[in-house]
Amino acid sequence: MLSVSSQQQQHLFSSYRTLGLVTNHVPCILRIHQRHSSHLLLTAIGKVFHAYRLNTLQVLLVSDAHTEDIQALASNSRLVFVASGSSIYVYRRVFHLYQTLSDHKGDVQHLLPFGDEHLISIDESNTLRVWDIQSASVYFLLEFDPKNFHITCLLHPATYVNKLLIASRQGTMQLWNIKSNKLLHEFFSNDDIQTNSITAIAQSTVVDVIAIGYNNGQIRLHNLRYDETLVTFTQDFNGPITSIAFRLDNVPHMATGSSAGHICIWNLDTCHLISQMRNAHKQCSIAALHYIPGEPLLISNGNDNALREWIFDMPDGQSCRLYRERCGHSKSPRCVRFHDNEIVLSAGNDGRLRTFHTILDNLSRCFGRTTRYKWEMELNENENNDNDDEKNEDTEQPLPIIDLRCEVIKENDWDGIIAIHENRRRVSAWNYIRATRSQHRFEHERFATKVYHNTEVLATCCDISPCGNFGIIGYSTGHIDMYNMQSGLYRGSFGNTFCYQTSVIRIF
Incomplete structure (x- = not known):
């Protein structure tokens, strides 16, 4: 009671x-x-x-x-x-x-x-x-x-x-x-x-x-x-x-x-x-x-x-x-964040990133939809799958966003949103002003070497610096990398090799 x-x-x-x-x-x-x-x-x-x-x-x-x-x-x-x-x-x-x-x-x-x-x-x-x-x-x-x-x-x-x-x-x-x-x-x-x-x-x-x-x-x-x-x-x-x-x-x-x-x-x-x-x-x-x-x-x-x-x-x-x-979302929302006092960013299991205005519904927007097939074709992750029938079946499968962060201070100049996708190590960037997905993809080249060939590497958490210049990404291997939001280039890592022996679950 x-x-x-x-x-x-x-x-x-x-x-x-x-x-x-x-x-x-x-x-x-x-x-x-x-x-x-x-x-x-x-x-x-x-x-x-x-x-x-x-x-x-x-x-x-x-x-x-x-x-x-x-x-x-x-x-x-x-x-x-x-x-x-x-x-x-x-x-x-x-x-x-x-x-x-x-x-x-x-x-x-x-x-x-x-x-x-x-x-x-x-x-x-x-x-x-x-x-x-x-x-x-x-x-x-x-x-x-x-x-x-x-x-x-x-x-x-x-x-x-x-x-x-x-x-x-x-x-x-x-x-x-x-x-x-x-x-x-x-x-x-x-x-x-x-x-x-x-x-x-x-x-x-x-x-x-x-x-x-x-x-x-x-x-x-x-x-x-x-x-x-x-x-x-x-x-x-x-x-x-x-x-x-x-x-x-x-x-x-x-x-x-x-x-x-x-x-x-x-x-x-x-x-x-x-x-x-x-x-x-x-x-x-x-x-x-x-x-x-x-x-x-x-x-x-x-x-x-x-x-x-x-x-x-x-x-x-x-x-x-x-x-x-x-x-609105055709499937349940997966991640919700406040962009400012009146705008809410929402990512759903339908693979879409949307904004909802808390006062005026007509100001809500859709940033786009990410599917597994399109994502893999753009990033060349489907090298071992040459079956056209399987590709056609995956064409409409959504790629949900499980975590996202935004920073408004530099959104008029470059991308201000980064998002982590389910069972993926590459992280996408989004532009709030244009309401589109950016061309930048964040992934360190170390994960393409033979050392991690048999290791499943996933991006688990992310954040953007208060100045809006850097995006920080945590991985299941314990690595924490930093990228430039304007150019999309790698700018450094925290720790000598990796910060933790286990997966990084949260970055503040």
């Missing part, structure tokens, strides 16, 4: 602010204001959600923490709906808690606003509820057997009054009238493709036509009125379709996201693939895709803690480029 004095001082160690969190696996949502051009983008991060200005991707506000992690987000023209555990929180004006809907027995997994008066929700027990938002009561309840019809997606088809389209893991879809509580039609009940589960559905820009994505990478454009498939697309890479979006500026394009992190752009007039964004979100699935109405902009988010905006302004009129992004 804590003592009385410890209990009284607990508030001194309470969390103040979280840095570097942008989004997670929950699909982001767009909140479009019809009366003015200030649109919002909402993303979930654990128990809270962030609201970003769409035109700048700056954080507008952060919600209060919920009791459990957020599983789904949705919004209509007036309200924002947040599913956390078995409860649904209704917000007015994004930040004001208006109501709490808590009739579910399990965790809520899907939300779909049905007009301005109703909300549809589905929990993990495969139970569908239609809520009357004004009275906070359940208007309609429908239970499905997961063995026969396991719900995966929901859609309100355009111009279909009181109609709800439900997709299942079994590959079938059902069209319900939620006012009369009747099943109107079942799609693909006798189709061979029903063995492939439906993972995404989206309304196209044409009435009666929707896009259906399957777990085998296939996309169908299907006419609901005639129950007829118009065209079928198939992605080249394996994995399910995770999101679908249609361009909303009178250009017949469709974007699809995959579990491999790639985005495909399809031309609906010619029915063929026109461009791809490979590794748009590396090593994670595309959680959501949204085209901005009336603009050639595409929003994507993924589980790599990144929110990206793509613009279609290339000369061919079909390809796109990265226009704006907001991202």
